[in-house]
Amino acid sequence: MLQILVYGAVISSIYALLAVGFTLxxxxxxxxxxxxxxxxxxxxxxxxxxxxNAHLPLWLAAILSVLLVGGxxxxxxxxxxxxxxxxxxxxxxxxxAVALMVEQVLLLIFGSEARNVPSMMDVTYHFAAVDxxxxxxxxxxxxxxxxxxxxxxxxxxxxxxxxxxIAQDAEAAQYMGIATDRMYSIVMGVSAAMAxxxxxxxxxxxxxxxxxxxxxxxxxxxxxxVGGLGSIAGSIIGxxxxxxxxxxxxxxxxxxxxxxxxxxxxxxxxxIRPAGFFGKRGAF
Amino acid sequence: xxxxxxxxxxxxxxxxxxxxxFTSSYIIGVMTVAVCYGMWAASWDFMSGLTGRDNFGHSLFxxxxxxxxxxxxxxxxxxxxxxxxxxxxxxxxxxxxxGFPTLRLRGPYFALAMLSAxxxxxxxxxxxxxxxxxxxxxxxxxxxxxxxxxxYYLTLAFLAxxxxxxxxxxxxxxxxxxxxxxxxxxxxxxxxxxxxxYKIVSLAISAAIAGLGGALYAHYQLQVGPDLFAVVLSINxxxxxxxxxxxxxxxxxxxxxxxxxxxxxxxxxxxxxxWVYTLVLMLILFFLPQGIMAPLWQRLRARLA
Amino acid sequence: xxxxxxVAGLNKHxxxxxxxxxxxxxxxxxxxxxxxxxxxxxxxxMFNLLTGFIRADSGSVRFDGCSLAGLAPHAIVNRGVARTxxxxxxFTGMSVLENVQVxxxxxxxxxxxxxxxxxxxxxxxxGLGERAQVEVDVLPYGDxxxxxxxxxxxxxPKLLLLDEPFAGLGVTEVGPLAEVIRALHRSExxxxxxxxxxxxxxxxxxxxxxxxxxxxxxxxxAPAEIVQNPRVIEAYLGTAPIDA
Numbered sequence: 001m002l003q004i005l006v007y008g009a010v011i012s013s014i015y016a017l018l019a020v021g022f023t024l025x026x027x028x029x030x031x032x033x034x035x036x037x038x039x040x041x042x043x044x045x046x047x048x049x050x051x052x053n054a055h056l057p058l059w060l061a062a063i064l065s066v067l068l069v070g071g072x073x074x075x076x077x078x079x080x081x082x083x084x085x086x087x088x089x090x091x092x093x094x095x096x097a098v099a100l101m102v103e104q105v106l107l108l109i110f111g112s113e114a115r116n117v118p119s120m121m122d123v124t125y126h127f128a129a130v131d132x133x134x135x136x137x138x139x140x141x142x143x144x145x146x147x148x149x150x151x152x153x154x155x156x157x158x159x160x161x162x163x164x165x166i167a168q169d170a171e172a173a174q175y176m177g178i179a180t181d182r183m184y185s186i187v188m189g190v191s192a193a194m195a196x197x198x199x200x201x202x203x204x205x206x207x208x209x210x211x212x213x214x215x216x217x218x219x220x221x222x223x224x225x226v227g228g229l230g231s232i233a234g235s236i237i238g239x240x241x242x243x244x245x246x247x248x249x250x251x252x253x254x255x256x257x258x259x260x261x262x263x264x265x266x267x268x269x270x271x272i273r274p275a276g277f278f279g280k281r282g283a284f
Numbered sequence: 285x286x287x288x289x290x291x292x293x294x295x296x297x298x299x300x301x302x303x304x305x306f307t308s309s310y311i312i313g314v315m316t317v318a319v320c321y322g323m324w325a326a327s328w329d330f331m332s333g334l335t336g337r338d339n340f341g342h343s344l345f346x347x348x349x350x351x352x353x354x355x356x357x358x359x360x361x362x363x364x365x366x367x368x369x370x371x372x373x374x375x376x377x378x379x380x381x382x383g384f385p386t387l388r389l390r391g392p393y394f395a396l397a398m399l400s401a402x403x404x405x406x407x408x409x410x411x412x413x414x415x416x417x418x419x420x421x422x423x424x425x426x427x428x429x430x431x432x433x434x435x436y437y438l439t440l441a442f443l444a445x446x447x448x449x450x451x452x453x454x455x456x457x458x459x460x461x462x463x464x465x466x467x468x469x470x471x472x473x474x475x476x477x478x479x480x481x482y483k484i485v486s487l488a489i490s491a492a493i494a495g496l497g498g499a500l501y502a503h504y505q506l507q508v509g510p511d512l513f514a515v516v517l518s519i520n521x522x523x524x525x526x527x528x529x530x531x532x533x534x535x536x537x538x539x540x541x542x543x544x545x546x547x548x549x550x551x552x553x554x555x556x557x558x559w560v561y562t563l564v565l566m567l568i569l570f571f572l573p574q575g576i577m578a579p580l581w582q583r584l585r586a587r588l589a
Numbered sequence: 590x591x592x593x594x595x596v597a598g599l600n601k602h603x604x605x606x607x608x609x610x611x612x613x614x615x616x617x618x619x620x621x622x623x624x625x626x627x628x629x630x631x632x633x634x635m636f637n638l639l640t641g642f643i644r645a646d647s648g649s650v651r652f653d654g655c656s657l658a659g660l661a662p663h664a665i666v667n668r669g670v671a672r673t674x675x676x677x678x679x680f681t682g683m684s685v686l687e688n689v690q691v692x693x694x695x696x697x698x699x700x701x702x703x704x705x706x707x708x709x710x711x712x713x714x715x716g717l718g719e720r721a722q723v724e725v726d727v728l729p730y731g732d733x734x735x736x737x738x739x740x741x742x743x744x745x746p747k748l749l750l751l752d753e754p755f756a757g758l759g760v761t762e763v764g765p766l767a768e769v770i771r772a773l774h775r776s777e778x779x780x781x782x783x784x785x786x787x788x789x790x791x792x793x794x795x796x797x798x799x800x801x802x803x804x805x806x807x808x809x810x811a812p813a814e815i816v817q818n819p820r821v822i823e824a825y826l827g828t829a830p831i832d833a
Contacts (some may be wrong), residue, residue, distance in 0.1 A: 032392070083570065088392060089338050089522070090569050096519060097562045097569075104558050218403070225396060260407040266400040271385045274393040457694050457704060460683075464691040467680030470642065474674070476666035476695025476744045 004247050010136045012243025013143035014198050018216050019223035019235040020147065021194035027167045027230025029184040031081060032088065034095040036220055037213025038102035039192040042069045043199025044208050045106055048115045058118060066196045073192025074185045081188075082181065099213065106210035117203035139201040146197055147236070150190075154232075163187055167230055222262035226269045228276025237278060241265075287585055292534065296444055299541075303433055312436050316504050318544035319439045323446050323497035325524045325536035330450045331490035333531040334459060335483060336466035337387070341398030342521055344382070345375040345491040347405055347513035349498025354422035354508040364428045367499040375495025376488045383484040399515060406513035421509030428503045439500045443537070446493045451533045453489070462486060523561070526568050529578020538577035591654055593618040593780050594748055599638055599648035601631075608634045610804040612648070616748070621774050621781040623795035625815065627824055631804035632784045633675055636750055640672045641665045652748065667697040671746035675753050675784075677733040679725040685712065686721040688736055692743035707743065715739045715769055731762040735769065742773070749773075751783045755791065763790050770794060792816070800824070 018040065025031050046065025050056045056064070076098055084090040154160035166173040166183055174180050198216070206212065223242050227234025242262055250258040269276060299319075303312045324346060332339045352374040353367035382401055386394040409416040416422065429435040453459060461482055464472050472479050502508045511517070521540075528539025543564075550560055568575065592615040601609040609631045616622055624632050637643040639650055641662040650657045657665055680688050686708050693704035693711075701707065712718050715735040720728070725736065734754055741749055754770070755763050767790045774781055785791040792798075792812040800808040800815055802824040808815055815821055 080566075087573075090573070092340075093519075093522070093526075093565060094569055097565050100558055100562045104562075222400075225400075256407075256411050260404065260411060263400050263403045263407060267397065267404050270393055270397040270400065274386070274389055274397075457690070460687055460690055461694060463683055464680040464688075467682055468678045470662075471674065471678040471680060471740075472691065473642075473662040474640070474666060474672055474678075475692035475740055476663050476671075476697055477691065478661070478663045478696075 004244075004251055006136075008244040008247035010140045011247055012240045013140045013147075014202055015219055015223055015243050016147060016236045016239035017143045017194050017198040017201075018220040019227065019239045020150065020232055021191035022220040023224040023227070023230055023232060023235045024163075024194075025187055025191040026224065027232075028163055028187045029077075029085075029166075030088065031077075031085075031095070031184075031188070032092050032221075033188075033191070034092060034217065035076065035098040035102065036191070036195055037215075037217030038099040039069050039073060039195035039213075040199040040216050041106065041210065041213035042072065042102060043196025044117065044203040044206070044212065045110065045115070045199075046196065047200045047203050048110075048117045048208060051118060052115075062200045065200055066193050069196035069199075070189040070193035074189040076192075077185045077188035082184070099217075103210045103213070110210065112209060115208040117208060133205065135204045139205075142197070142201050146194065150194070151232075159183075159186065219262050222266045224276075225266045226276060228278040231276060231278045234276055234278030238276075287589060291581070291585070292447070295534075295538075296440070299440055300437065303436055309432055312432050313504070314544065314548045315541075316432070316436045316439055317501070318541045319436070319443045320497045320501040320504070321521065321524060321540035321544055322443050322537040323500070324494050324521050325528065325540040326443075326447055326450055326533055327490040327493035327497070328521055329525050329528075329530060329533055329536040330454065330493075331483075331486045333525060333533075333536070334454060334462035334466065335486065337483060338392075338395045338522075339398050339487070339490075339518075340395045340515070340522075341382075341400070341402035341518055342490075342494055343513050343515070343517040344378055344398060344402040344405060345494035346498040346501075346517065347402070347409075347508075347510075348375045348378045348491075349495030350502040350508040350512045351409070351416070351422070352495070353499040353502040354425060357425045357503075358422045364426045364503055367428075367503060368496065371495040371499035372492035373495075375491040375498070379488045379491035380484065383487045387483040387487065388480050399518070402513050402518060403515060406510045409510040409513065417509075419510060421507055423507045425503055425506045425508070427506060435504065439504070442496060442500060446496070447533065447537060450489075450493070454533055458482075458486075523565055523568075525575075526573075527564065527576055529575030532575075532578035534581070535575050535578030539575065542577070592616055593620075593653060594639075594782075595649075595651040596639070597649045597651075599635065599650065600646045601634060601638055601643065602646055608804050609638060609645075612801075612804070612806055614799050614806060614809065616780055616782060618747070618780055619778055620797060621795050622783070622797045622799060623791060623812070624782060624784045624799050624801060625786070625821070626801035627786075629803075630801040630824070632801055633752055634804075635801075636672060636752055636784065640670060640750065663695070666744050666746075667695060669697070669745070669747040670750065671741035671744050671748070672750040673734075673737040673741050673752055673754060675756065677730065677737055679728070679733055679736060681726055683725060684721065685717060685723050685725055685728065685732075685736055688725055689739050689743050692740045695744045698743065698745045701745070708739075711739045711743050714742065714773070716765070730757050731759070731766070734758065734766060738769065738773075742777075746779065748780045748782070751781065753784050753786070755785060755788055763788070767791075767794050 018036070022033065022036050025033050043065050046068055047061050050061030050064055051058055080094050080098065081091055084094055154164055162173070162178045162183055165176070165178060166180055219242065223238035224235055226241070227238030242265065245261050246258040249261060299315070302315055324342060328339060328342045331337070349371035352371045356362040356366050356370055357364050382398060386397040410418050427435065429438060461477055464477070465479055465482065469479055498512065524539040524543050525536040526539070527543060528537065529535025594616040596615070597613045599609055599612040612635055626632050634643065638645045641657065641660050641664070652668060652670060655668070657668070680691060686705070689708040689711050690704045693707045709718070709721060712721055715738050717732060717735050717739060720732060725733070728736065738754070754766060758766065770781065771794060773779060783791065783795060795812060798810060798812050798815040799806055800818065800821045807820045807824065808818045
């Protein structure tokens with residue numbers, strides 16, 4: 001029982017990181033970013049290369065990796081996405097192209113065997129007959145801290161308010177002099193960085209393979225749809241719901257069934273309450 | 285107009301002639317698959333290309349059609365010919381199930397719902413492996429015709445019939461309404477048109493042909509698997525439509541055949557295949573959003589007329 | 590005698606905003622009436638309620654004796670109520686002729702003749718006969734306005750709702766368009782309801798005016814009276830007085 005609680009919490013926090021990043025870029029820029037999983041994978045691989053090849057200390061490698069991926073996200077938005085913004089389908093396809101490219105590049109450079117990223121905390125804790133690795137707890141804590149920082153950023157900085165304004169009404173924000181184009185790049189950078197942080201945090205205990213970004217992408221998407229496209233609170237709640245229901249089902253029934261939760265939830269939501277359970281109606 | 289039908293007949297003749305020139309069964313196989321993709325691409329284009337309501341889960345109908353063929357033939361031992369009427373019917377049922385709740389709404393809900401529905405079906409076929417054979421799927425379907433050459437001509441005939449049907453509809457007042465839906469749905473309502481009805485029926489037509497293509501594919505491969513519901517398939521089809529020329533019906537068919545042949549030619553360079561695909565995609569999106577085939581034909585036709 | 594359109598107690602809230610408040614009025618058949626009011630008065634919202642694009646919180650709308658409650662927009666059009674939009678909404682990517690053709694395919698009028706032929710006739714009626722093959726994407730705004738009216742006419746309505754038909758038109762374009770509307774009123778015997786801001790042409794076009802402010806009907810009467818009405822003047826406080 002405690003195990004479910006802890007594992008569920010860890011998974012949920014990582015999902016929350018991913019989902020919030022995904023919903024940010026969608027809510028603000030209407031970009032359905034299929035490369036979101038690629039950012040996650042790049043974060044993990046970045047941490048790996050910088051520690052294994054550049055021999056940097058893990059904490060430095062982690063920070064660098066996140067910054068690099070964030071920058072990559074900004075570049076992608078500026079060069080590839082911006083010219084295609086009129087068509088949602090075109091944006092979807094181009095981000096897909098990026099995701100495919102990234103996976104191919106990773107495959108070419110690193111091959112398909114799983115890579116080993118050292119843990120930041122090599123300790124294992126024991127609580128009431130449950131073993132939990134320190135790294136997982138770190139992931140949980142890290143994710144929570146990042147989310148809080150994001151919230152503070154959105155609420156209390158000028159750029160943050162600008163982002164929220166655009167998410168509410170992009171046209172009105174433009175009339176008020178907010179440089180929406182530049183904001184989109186910033187938001188993409190933040191979104192990519194958050195995905196990268198998730199990748200870095202889980203790299204020590206997840207399988208690091210080139211295709212590792214696909215499932216997280218699907219989950220982020222599912223959470224965001226259920227929570228409401230563009231709603232940060234919805235994404236967090238959705239992440240908790242998904243994380244815990246997956247953990248419970250995986251423990252009690254089977255892993256296969258747990259994988260269907262996310263997609264089934266999407267379908268049900270779209271049919272019953274398309275704007276998501278916490279999204280604004282007519283967010284489009 | 286005449287020149288279009290003439291060109292179509294010529295293209296059909298060319299497709300029919302290919303196996304007579306290149307007599308290997310490998311080529312016939314590639315072309316049969318390409319023809320199936322042609323049906324899938326054309327049917328996607330009819331609904332999404334014309335109305336602009338993008339469908340990210342076309343594979344739902346393909347898989348539905350294919351598995352219908354699989355069940356009827358393998359589980360119930362029915363004569364394989366039964367797959368051909370049954371598959372479209374099941375696919376249409378799926379389209380109605382999905383279409384009714386989601387096509388009423390504006391925004392990307394329809395697109396996303398289709399995407400998730402296809403993925404749900406993929407997962408379900410894996411989970412209920414007792415009935416569906418799981419990852420391995422259903423094997424041992426019987427071919428409809430014993431000669432692969434004859435079967436190629438059968439699928440080609442179905443492609444031609446579908447193309448004629450879809451193009452005729454697209455050129456009729458039905459097509460005018462679908463394009464108006466793409467232009468402005470609210471204005472369409474204000475013009476007295478029951479937009480939801482047209483969207484749902486168009487989706488059903490699209491599903492029927494896709495499902496038929498699925499069954500034809502199943503009876504060629506003689507097996508069906510969960511991959512037929514995969515998102516990858518839906519995306520590949522959309523890429524083919526883009527390459528061919530969205531909205532033209534015949535362009536996507538050309539795009540489908542072209543890309544199938546291209547991928548087969550590159551089969552030797554298996555790692556680079558994905559690169560090629562992705563590069564083609566990027567090129568089209570940035571430089572040729574109207575596609576390649578349809579605009580080429582329009583230019584040619586202007587010269588000839 | 591029953592009026593063509595009877596609206597009673599129409600209400601609509603958007604969150605905390607009471608956009609349309611207890612609106613009631615009646616339109617006799619064959620009348621040409623104006624709806625006047627500053628921005629945000631609820632005029633377009635009322636149009637949207639009448640034509641089914643938004644659902645009312647309460648109130649009734651009876652057209653030709655039948656209730657329009659709960660009907661979808663296209664169903665209302667097929668009962669004989671047509672509308673134009675505040676911002677022109679053409680079917681992009683299609684020609685002028687095709688735009689009107691679509692409306693000729695509405696069930697109400699589908700069998701009244703070949704859509705293409707009817708469309709051509711309608712275009713001539715609004716003065717767009719020469720521009721049938723032009724792509725709407727390149728059409729000047731004044732012509733887009735006429736196209737909207739042609740499209741609305743195509744469904745053979747008994748009641749025509751025009752939402753700011755003169756908005757965005759240059760000084761020289763207003764007169765001709767007013768003439769088109771006047772001619773249609775005479776020849777087709779249409780009942781017309783027009784939303785507009787203060788405008789000389791508009792006041793000369795309509796027989797009766799419904800003035801709105803903050804979602805409510807504040808005055809009803811002939812143009813000459815409405816212009817003198819203190820509440821109406823107050824609603825326009827800060828802008829030049831209406832001169833008719």
